[in-house]
Amino acid sequence: MAPREYGQYDGVTRALELVGERWAMLIVRDLLVGPRRYGELAAGLPRIPSNILAARLKELQAEGVLRRVPRSRVIIYELTPYGRELEPVVLALGAWGSKAMGEPRAEQVLTPDALTVALRAAFRPQVAADLPATAYAARLESAELLVRVDGPSLAVGRGDGPADLAFTAGPGLHRVLSGALAPDRAIATGVVEVLRGPGDLLGRFASTFHLAA
Template structure:
């Protein structure tokens, strides 16, 4: 059984029946970053009612998109191989939605998993392949991420470690990634605050992570 039956027979319809309910793709988005406990999913989606989160998890399990596994005496949710096939779909949707992303409303937040997937969406592996390996640390509002780029390989994690360049920013990072603000201008107007390393490395970051608005 699916949560909604559109009464049509094609792949797009079936896909929407499986993951088209409200919150479902955001759960998938966060699980693309890594396995999560129920409480971690709830914390990453602070506006989701607990009964809706429970319902969506059951629906996604029934559709073989996610699975529930015991791990280190706790239960975690993770994507199945079938669920992981949604990654290019989620990234493409993120790139498409970025074009309509204006300034945030006061009540909107940036979560670590959302920021991680935004970086994966904007990452240009073919460009990064020709640049030196670089480690960045960024603080976006209260979100702190360690970003390692080694050729065409991107690794984004939470935590600390040695980096070449560290900076703080906010939702204004959208203007840097879109090319609306040049790196030098982003620093000058306060959208980016350099915390460590040469400011020139912000140019490398902006070259590596770019989405057309």
């Protein structure tokens, strides 16, 4: 299916023609985290039909947003430099959209790549610059991330590892990061469970990552 054309001549229109088709921006979101094989992209977008994923990849490749690269006998997809220019756009969309998230529906999932981008969108480097370097091991639903904050620098990777604070939480963490629920209250009520490390570091986490209510 050919991408739609709006019949207008301006940058916003052209951008929507390039990445405005359904699922396109979510593919870009996941590739901002790192290169992915076709199967990894499909696993990270569990509701996308295979024919739509193939079509979107072909369209985005044709427009120079991503490319196919052979690596270790497999084909991976990665963003081009032109495609990576979408990062501040995706992060701004994530911050804007978080204001209207509400409570999650039963069928909604949180993937590791989506959570990684959400943390990037919520990161406040100006606050982190004045805090000690801290590592967090966060287990949120099926996503396990190791989050390292060192001054204004942020690194997010999958898996567990040495951390100053390890915790697990559900969707209620959104209330903590938006300021609707105090960190100590979140721990006391079981919204956040501390696995190891001092619980008061959750307050540092909440000040470092902030989502608008």
